[in-house]
Amino acid sequence: MSNESLANLLKEERRFAPPAALAEQANVTAEAYEQARADRLGFWAEQARRLSWHTEPTQTLDWSNPPFAKWFADGRLNVAYNCVDRHVENGLGDRVALHFEGEPGDTRSITYAQLQSEVSRAANALLELGVRPGDRVAIYLPMIPEAVVSMLACARIGAPHSVVFGGFSADALATRIKDADARVVITADGGFRRGKPSALKPAVDEALTRPGTEDVRSVLVVRRTGQEDIAWTEGRDLWWHDLVDRQSDRHVPEAFDAEHPLFILYTSGTTGKPKGILHTSGGYLTQISYTHHAVFDLKPESDVFWCTADVGWVTGHSYIVYGPLSNGATEVLYEGTPDTPHRGRWWEIVQKYGVTVLYTAPTAIRAAMKWGDDIPAGFDLSSLRVLGSVGEPINPEAWVWYREHIGGGRTPVVDTWWQTETGGIMISPLPGVTATKPGSAQVPIPGIAATVVDDEAREVPNGSGGYLVLTEPWPSMLRTIWGDDQRFLDTYWSRFEGRYFAGDGAKKDDDGDIWLLGRVDDVMLVSGHNISTTEVESALVSHPRVAEAAVVGATDPQTTQAICAFVILRGDEDASADESALVEELRAHVAKQLGPIAKPKRILPVAELPKTRSGKIMRRLLRDVAEQRTLGDVTTLTDSSVMDLIQAKLPAAP
Numbered sequence: 001m002s003n004e005s006l007a008n009l010l011k012e013e014r015r016f017a018p019p020a021a022l023a024e025q026a027n028v029t030a031e032a033y034e035q036a037r038a039d040r041l042g043f044w045a046e047q048a049r050r051l052s053w054h055t056e057p058t059q060t061l062d063w064s065n066p067p068f069a070k071w072f073a074d075g076r077l078n079v080a081y082n083c084v085d086r087h088v089e090n091g092l093g094d095r096v097a098l099h100f101e102g103e104p105g106d107t108r109s110i111t112y113a114q115l116q117s118e119v120s121r122a123a124n125a126l127l128e129l130g131v132r133p134g135d136r137v138a139i140y141l142p143m144i145p146e147a148v149v150s151m152l153a154c155a156r157i158g159a160p161h162s163v164v165f166g167g168f169s170a171d172a173l174a175t176r177i178k179d180a181d182a183r184v185v186i187t188a189d190g191g192f193r194r195g196k197p198s199a200l201k202p203a204v205d206e207a208l209t210r211p212g213t214e215d216v217r218s219v220l221v222v223r224r225t226g227q228e229d230i231a232w233t234e235g236r237d238l239w240w241h242d243l244v245d246r247q248s249d250r251h252v253p254e255a256f257d258a259e260h261p262l263f264i265l266y267t268s269g270t271t272g273k274p275k276g277i278l279h280t281s282g283g284y285l286t287q288i289s290y291t292h293h294a295v296f297d298l299k300p301e302s303d304v305f306w307c308t309a310d311v312g313w314v315t316g317h318s319y320i321v322y323g324p325l326s327n328g329a330t331e332v333l334y335e336g337t338p339d340t341p342h343r344g345r346w347w348e349i350v351q352k353y354g355v356t357v358l359y360t361a362p363t364a365i366r367a368a369m370k371w372g373d374d375i376p377a378g379f380d381l382s383s384l385r386v387l388g389s390v391g392e393p394i395n396p397e398a399w400v401w402y403r404e405h406i407g408g409g410r411t412p413v414v415d416t417w418w419q420t421e422t423g424g425i426m427i428s429p430l431p432g433v434t435a436t437k438p439g440s441a442q443v444p445i446p447g448i449a450a451t452v453v454d455d456e457a458r459e460v461p462n463g464s465g466g467y468l469v470l471t472e473p474w475p476s477m478l479r480t481i482w483g484d485d486q487r488f489l490d491t492y493w494s495r496f497e498g499r500y501f502a503g504d505g506a507k508k509d510d511d512g513d514i515w516l517l518g519r520v521d522d523v524m525l526v527s528g529h530n531i532s533t534t535e536v537e538s539a540l541v542s543h544p545r546v547a548e549a550a551v552v553g554a555t556d557p558q559t560t561q562a563i564c565a566f567v568i569l570r571g572d573e574d575a576s577a578d579e580s581a582l583v584e585e586l587r588a589h590v591a592k593q594l595g596p597i598a599k600p601k602r603i604l605p606v607a608e609l610p611k612t613r614s615g616k617i618m619r620r621l622l623r624d625v626a627e628q629r630t631l632g633d634v635t636t637l638t639d640s641s642v643m644d645l646i647q648a649k650l651p652a653a654p
């Protein structure tokens with residue numbers, strides 16, 4: 001990737017200083033950077049003291065066999081004890097841990113004392129099923145309290161969980177059960193999705209007919225939807241309410257080594273079978289607890305935290321389960337979609353529970369923008385004090401809209417960069433310290449070392465672009481790919497000697513702040529210039545009529561690749577009337593924002609964009625469309641009919 005071309009195409013000059021009142025009371029101040037710079041390992045050793053250890057660690061990092069790290073290796077702890085029991089012991093048993101809001105409107109508030117009973121019962125149930133430390137348990141549940149309880153019950157008895165997103169198919173579930181060799185599956189009859197019950201148990205039944213899943217002895221089933229006609233395998237299937245409810249609510253947590261596996265979480269690469277990312281206990285919990293405290297300025301006695309992710313993704317693992325609960329926070333757990341039964345559902349939830357810190361994804365913010373400003377304006381969102389974003393680069397326009405229309409122009413917005421592999425937040429502003437820049441994740445958090453390098457692994461100067469790398473091990477780093485150390489080495493550690501290659505393009509601005517530019521596979525080569533899809537998308541979204549944009553490079557005989565953009569227009573605007581005039585206007589707009597080289601050759605207004613179930617745009621499929629090829633694998637799409645609509649719109653190649 002040449003440096004000159006990626007650099008600073010987009011000029012974003014807006015700056016937002018931290019609110020003075022927040023800065024004065026902030027959990028973390030600028031001093032933390034100094035402290036961590038002076039003694040990085042000492043800094044993390046201090047953060048580890050946020051936790052209650054059965055045996056305090058005397059070692060911090062063992063990097064004698066890189067890149068296989070051991071953190072706090074001689075320490076012993078119980079992760080579930082840290083997330084539940086210790087708060088009860090500290091007199092906080094009556095504090096609400098979870099405000100559960102079901103999609104149909106049923107609610108349940110669970111205190112830390114109640115959570116302790118539930119987790120203890122579930123742990124005793126798993127023990128009765130013969131689950132022993134080290135055995136893997138697959139969890140395939142909707143967003144209901146039992147999902148959180150199951151994960152903590154596994155952690156409590158040292159059985160690594162493998163949570164499989166409830167939207168995944170029987171095939172995806174079978175592959176993951178097989179790869180982890182799970183012994184027990186925890187599921188539900190179904191969950192509520194878009195106003196209807198949506199079954200889950202049939203997918204488990206189907207998955208367990210596949211070869212390689214024979215080791216599953218028990219399927220524990222939560223009754224959520226109450227559907228009648230549920231298939232049952234005697235001797236294997238058990239109702240949660242039969243088994244768990246009759247258990248003792250006492251369970252003495254056992255201490256495990258800091259490096260004891262906590263969970264496996266699969267992340268689908270662009271090619272090959274999904275990678276089972278392995279996370280362990282002490283280092284993971286240290287970084288998750290610290291980042292939740294630092295990046296969200298979380299005050300457990302007064303904040304109401306809400307992370308809108310699904311527990312099936314790493315965001316849900318780290319910032320619904322382990323971060324907030326290790327910090328004794330009160331949080332919201334919402335089962336459903338943002339537009340059921342109406343498009344103001346999220347804002348209604350913020351108002352109802354007085355949510356103070358909201359953590360969501362750019363895709364959701366752009367959807368809310370598209371639905372219109374008047375919807376959030378109809379609710380009282382004045383409780384909000386910090387907003388977070390994660391999952392993909394956030395376009396400056398979406399960032400500013402989020403701050404204005406959700407944050408009332410008051411709240412800091414923290415754009416947090418991290419990955420399933422990093423376990424926790426790595427690059428992000430701190431809300432009481434950083435003057436934020438819309439669209440930039442800006443700086444590694446204290447204790448984290450990241451930079452941008454060129455093809456030859458040389459660190460690029462400010463104002464230039466290249467590849468994002470992490471230059472020092474961090475506590476919540478993945479320890480390996482489950483069962484495949486070689487793939488772990490090849491995927492992350494072979495591109496740049498001694499550095500972790502994240503797979504993302506990035507640039508450093510003139511201040512040295514980091515801007516994420518999307519996966520490196522998404523960088524386009526146009527007439528010898530590297531142009532980031534993210535920057536062209538941001539330029540398009542900065543036009544008042546564009547709500548969302550996806551940009552791809554399509555093979556082109558003259559320019560190597562030609563920029564092809566798919567745009568969704570704002571509100572209910574109908575483009576057909578003046579489509580060609582609007583397309584010309586948008587092309588000119590991009591040329592003005594980024595320079596003529598970045599002007600899209602083609603722009604297609606479309607109704608929807610193809611997205612994965614975690615909300616990421618599948619540019620690979622759009623590239624197929626732009627190059628008029630047969631579509632590749634569409635099985636991870638939320639809705640495959642989207643592609644038919646897009647193809648139907650496609651005019652003959654110019």
Ligand code: WT7
Pocket residue numbers: 267313314315389390391392393394415416417418419420421441502503504516517518519614
């Ligand atoms: C990839 C990791 C981290 C939890 C959710 C996604 C992209 C994530 C940002 C951000 C720009 C981002 C990167 C990264 N990404 N956060 N704030 N700005 N890009 O986890 O599914 O493992 O995906 O998501 O491309 O590599 P994941």
